[in-house]
Amino acid sequence: MEQPFELTSELRGNCLVLTTVGYINNVGGEAIAKECSKHFSDGISRVVINVERSKVVNSIGMSFLIEIIEQLEEIQGKLIFTNLDPAVEKMLSIMGLFQYAGKEATVDAAVRSLK
């Protein structure tokens, strides 16, 4: 059974790195959006979301990521997803999120590209 949702957050320089574990539903999506907003008010505008350990996601959870993109557009920030499961990548692609966000294989690659 998919694990309950957990979110860890760390700052690497001026880049916020979020790592999710488990099902990203509405609760998970909202938690990600809240964590981002908290850091945006501190001047952070670069975000990496590592979803390697979230194989089950739903569109309601993913809709919260559109909120993050919206806020990042206002502050000329950038969002990169990493360690995407191919099915989740396809889902985000259908939703059009990669028109506004990037993707990288690993967190290190994403952080490097944001420097």
Added chain:
Amino acid sequence: MMEPVRLKVELPQIPNIELVAIEGLERLAQHLGIADEKIGEARILVTEAIINALEHAGTQNPEVHVEFTMTAAEITILVKDFGKGFDPGSVPDPSIAQKLGSEHKRGWGLRLMKSMSDDFRIESGTDGTKITIKKFLS
């Protein structure tokens, strides 16, 4: 050739109950020797179909019926709710450009199910909504 395997489950309105169906999907795949990476899109289809059904099920008869018929080559996913139904044709096709700046960021389920499936059918009436999805697994 191995016979198709079937799973039928009735889901009550409980948070994250769709994960029970996902667990069933994974068990069937394991039984048929299907690699985990081949059911990734089926996982999303099952999740979207069930959360859509739970949302439309209403309160009078709120459970959702789910049925999988699976072979090593494909899965048919049937999800039925007993709500008031809706007109699928009236659901606008979402776009990210339109969602940015809008209060309503949801509404992606039908688009995802149509795009990720190999066959998608929806029948909706006053006695409920039935979604039938076929997905090739190879």
